[in-house]
Amino acid sequence: MRCAVKDQLLKGTMILTIAGFATRVIGFCYRIFLAGELGEVNLGIYQLIFPVYSICFTIYAAGIQTAVSQLISHQPQKNHGQIIKAGITLSLCLAVILSFGLFSFRTVIAHSFLGADKTAPLLFVLAFIFPFCGVTSTINGYFYGKNNAKIPAVTQIIEQLVRVVFVVSFCFYDLIPVSSLILSVAGLVIGELASNFYNMYHLIKESSLIHLFRQKAQFGNVIRMALPLTGTKLIIALLGSVESVFIPPILCRAGSSLEDALAIYGILTGIVLPFILFPGTITNSLSVLLLPAISRASGKKDNHHVRQTTSVTVRYSLLLGVLTCAVFLNYGMDLGQFVFHSENAGKLLTLLAFLCPFLYVTTTLGSIINGLGKTVITFAFTVIGLIIRIGCLFFLAPVYGIFGYLFGLLCSQIVICLCHGIYLMKKTHITIQVAKYFVWPFVFLVSLLYISKIFCRNLIHLTNQPYLSYLLLIPVLFAAFLYFYQCGLISKKDIKLFR
Numbered sequence: 001m002r003c004a005v006k007d008q009l010l011k012g013t014m015i016l017t018i019a020g021f022a023t024r025v026i027g028f029c030y031r032i033f034l035a036g037e038l039g040e041v042n043l044g045i046y047q048l049i050f051p052v053y054s055i056c057f058t059i060y061a062a063g064i065q066t067a068v069s070q071l072i073s074h075q076p077q078k079n080h081g082q083i084i085k086a087g088i089t090l091s092l093c094l095a096v097i098l099s100f101g102l103f104s105f106r107t108v109i110a111h112s113f114l115g116a117d118k119t120a121p122l123l124f125v126l127a128f129i130f131p132f133c134g135v136t137s138t139i140n141g142y143f144y145g146k147n148n149a150k151i152p153a154v155t156q157i158i159e160q161l162v163r164v165v166f167v168v169s170f171c172f173y174d175l176i177p178v179s180s181l182i183l184s185v186a187g188l189v190i191g192e193l194a195s196n197f198y199n200m201y202h203l204i205k206e207s208s209l210i211h212l213f214r215q216k217a218q219f220g221n222v223i224r225m226a227l228p229l230t231g232t233k234l235i236i237a238l239l240g241s242v243e244s245v246f247i248p249p250i251l252c253r254a255g256s257s258l259e260d261a262l263a264i265y266g267i268l269t270g271i272v273l274p275f276i277l278f279p280g281t282i283t284n285s286l287s288v289l290l291l292p293a294i295s296r297a298s299g300k301k302d303n304h305h306v307r308q309t310t311s312v313t314v315r316y317s318l319l320l321g322v323l324t325c326a327v328f329l330n331y332g333m334d335l336g337q338f339v340f341h342s343e344n345a346g347k348l349l350t351l352l353a354f355l356c357p358f359l360y361v362t363t364t365l366g367s368i369i370n371g372l373g374k375t376v377i378t379f380a381f382t383v384i385g386l387i388i389r390i391g392c393l394f395f396l397a398p399v400y401g402i403f404g405y406l407f408g409l410l411c412s413q414i415v416i417c418l419c420h421g422i423y424l425m426k427k428t429h430i431t432i433q434v435a436k437y438f439v440w441p442f443v444f445l446v447s448l449l450y451i452s453k454i455f456c457r458n459l460i461h462l463t464n465q466p467y468l469s470y471l472l473l474i475p476v477l478f479a480a481f482l483y484f485y486q487c488g489l490i491s492k493k494d495i496k497l498f499r
Contacts, residue, residue, distance in 0.1 A: 055237050100127075329350060332350030
């Protein structure tokens with residue numbers, strides 16, 4: 001029986017990992033299209049609506065989804081209808097209230113909170129997404145609680161695919177006389193609507209709606225569990241939103257025009273950060289697998305397995321971060337120009353290259369700490385990081401512009417990473433050889449990629465074939481992995497720890 005549960009859990013995490021990777025790839029390709037279609041300034045305006053979306057989603061869905069998932073997993077099947085009914089009803093009521101609030105006060109929010117009047121029509125369209133998103137999230141929580149990860153995974157992919165097809169088709173064929181900005185937000189709504197239909201269909205297959213709504217809802221249990229979860233997530237959402245919406249006005253105080261500030265904001269949040277986070281898809285997928293593995297080992301008091309797993313995953317995350325950092329340091333400008341046709345994107349990508357090792361390692365460390373059941377610790381460290389970023393934004397950015405904020409971004413990530421690392425070292429007594437897994441790989445990779453960059457540029461000058469020349473990066477990356485293997489930094493036996 002235990003073996004069957006373990007296999008089901010592993011299967012579920014693998015499905016979520018594959019789905020997460022697929023949606024990241026689709027989303028990344030979509031961002032390339034969006035950056036070219038909207039332009040830098042409009043991309044900044046588009047990105048400004050997401051702080052509002054984040055706050056609202058946290059209120060009407062985030063805590064309720066987790067509460068439903070936990071209650072479903074712990075209560076007998078006869079109570080499942082009561083739980084899902086309560087979750088959907090609560091989420092739908094909150095979503096409708098927030099939708100009407102956004103409809104009514106969109107102009108005030110756009111002008112006073114976001115500082116960009118052009119976001120008002122985008123907020124009007126965005127408000128339609130809340131009810132569908134609330135119901136979808138609650139149903140996903142229901143299936144997570146039943147260890148059925150397939151439905152939520154397919155839901156993610158459907159939402160992404162429908163959104164991309166809708167926006168690209170309407171923009172490419174110019175089917176209706178609406179701006180690309182409005183279409184981009186409408187794509188969010190259409191994608192969520194499609195995934196909602198898919199979710200509802202599978203919920204009805206499991207339990208007819210008539211049977212579902214005849215049952216008495218467990219409002220008390222859902223509210224009691226959802227309130228603290230929503231509260232902690234709302235603090236992070238509010239701090240993150242304050243950070244995001246104040247970037248353009250503070251850049252204006254530093255001497256930029258509003259258009260330039262919005263363009264920088266759009267490049268940073270819509271192009272550069274997603275680009276830096278894209279290789280982190282691997283560490284995110286690893287984290288999904290880590291959580292149950294660490295939880296199982298911790299439950300059995302198997303401290304040796306926890307130490308081994310922690311040590312191996314931190315090493316791999318660090319190596320990925322070092323490799324990505326070296327690539328962005330040497331080829332950041334080229335990638336910005338080649339992928340997004342933006343020189344500014346290339347500059348920011350190069351500047352933020354050092355973020356990669358700390359960012360990827362933090363993702364892994366956070367998942368390990370959560371697996372040990374210490375979610376309050378990761379919450380506290382996240383809040384500390386956000387406060388550092390907001391502090392640098394308010395005190396350094398008005399003087400040094402975007403560089404003051406980027407300094408805060410890097411400092412906060414280093415602090416969060418160190419906090420996670422120190423906590424785990426005390427908890428699990430692991431040690432990481434920094435010189436072996438960070439310093440020497442970094443020196444080797446930066447040198448190797450710098451030489452390859454000079455060679456590539458000379459080859460481009462001689463052949464005038466930039467695309468063909470950059471294919472030389474493939475053997476360079478192969479040489480990097482060969483170096484990792486020969487130095488004993490990676491091995492085949494490490495993967496056995498996740499079985």
